[in-house]
Amino acid sequence: MTFSTFATGDVDLVRLDFPPASAVQVLAGWQSWLAGADETPGDGGSLGWRQPELPRAGDLSGGAGPGVADAIKAAVGLPPSAVQNSTMGHMDLVMYLAGGSSTPAPRGFVAGSDVITTVDSAAAHAIATGIGQWPAAAGNASVLVDPLGGAVSDVAAADSAFPWRQQAAVLQWYVEPAGNQIVAANKWLSSAHHAVQQYSAGGYVNYLEANTPASRFFGSNLSRMSAVRQKYDPNGIMFSGLNF
Numbered sequence: 001m002t003f004s005t006f007a008t009g010d011v012d013l014v015r016l017d018f019p020p021a022s023a024v025q026v027l028a029g030w031q032s033w034l035a036g037a038d039e040t041p042g043d044g045g046s047l048g049w050r051q052p053e054l055p056r057a058g059d060l061s062g063g064a065g066p067g068v069a070d071a072i073k074a075a076v077g078l079p080p081s082a083v084q085n086s087t088m089g090h091m092d093l094v095m096y097l098a099g100g101s102s103t104p105a106p107r108g109f110v111a112g113s114d115v116i117t118t119v120d121s122a123a124a125h126a127i128a129t130g131i132g133q134w135p136a137a138a139g140n141a142s143v144l145v146d147p148l149g150g151a152v153s154d155v156a157a158a159d160s161a162f163p164w165r166q167q168a169a170v171l172q173w174y175v176e177p178a179g180n181q182i183v184a185a186n187k188w189l190s191s192a193h194h195a196v197q198q199y200s201a202g203g204y205v206n207y208l209e210a211n212t213p214a215s216r217f218f219g220s221n222l223s224r225m226s227a228v229r230q231k232y233d234p235n236g237i238m239f240s241g242l243n244f
Contacts, residue, residue, distance in 0.1 A: 008090035012065030016072055016080040023131075027124040027145065029076030031168070034147055048144040110185035111174035113204040114196050115148075115164045123199040127171065130192035134175065141175035141188060163202070163219035170204050171196065205242075214244035 018026045030047050065085040073080060088096060095102065116123055127143065134141035148167050157165045164170070173192045177185040189209075193200070203209070205217035215222050226244050229236075 010087050010089055011093050012068070013084070013086050013088055013093065013096065014065045014068050014072070015084040016069060016076075017082040018076065018078060018080050022076075022078050023128045024121065024124045025078060026076050027119065027127060028121050029078075030072065030145075031119045031124075033072050033075035034149055046144055046146045048142060107176060109174045110177055110182065110189060111172065111207050112189045112193065112209045113173065113207040114171040114193060114200040115167050115202050115204065116169045116171060116196065116199050117167050117201050118199070119145075119168045123196065126196045126199055130171075130173070130195035133191045133195065134188045135184075138181060138184065139176070139178070141173070141185075143192070144172040144174075146170045146172065157219070158221060158224075161218060161221055161225060162205075163221045164204075167201055172204070172207065208241050214242045217242070218244075 027047060065087070069083055069085055098104070116127075119127075127145070131141065131143045147169050148164060153165050155165055157163045173189055175181075175185045175188065202219055203212070203216045208217075214225075218225050222244060229238075229244070
């Protein structure tokens, strides 16, 4: 394999916090801003919120942090409750995104995903409904919304195993349950899937869920994946946890 590398540089980290009740407007405005964002490494960032905490919109950019923050505020149409804009070197950013420690404590999640075809107002309401079904008194559950625009869509759906090239975003649902909350966490995950079902094209294979068919993760590419596996690994040595 031949790799094309590029030099690292300082990166601006931008985060805007908004009032909890504004989640739908924030998500819709963030998607509107994304439509005109530059296709550069890091642009697009992610949006997430925790139940019952604040929705947050964020982005990574090279030296353009204040301008990005202003653009997101304008697209959302609401003043944020807090704004963070800091410049980090490459490894400082890696550490920040990894949780801030080189020796993090082990963490356990109940998690799942949905690939959303179009994030419009109706889909935003459905996402907010999904996260809102986790009881606030039970601690924090989260949904992270990662965009699928930009360079992701430059590759045809059939040109790699990852089929979700023309969809809008990946939702990552997760909760860190206490030992007695596992059943409740799985029930919440099912209800979150149900809330966005009509907007969901499938799931992201990095979030395997029990009793879920492989077609949910590979879509129309599943038959080719099965043929490749049968040809090169008929005995299932490279077991992935998916039965196909």
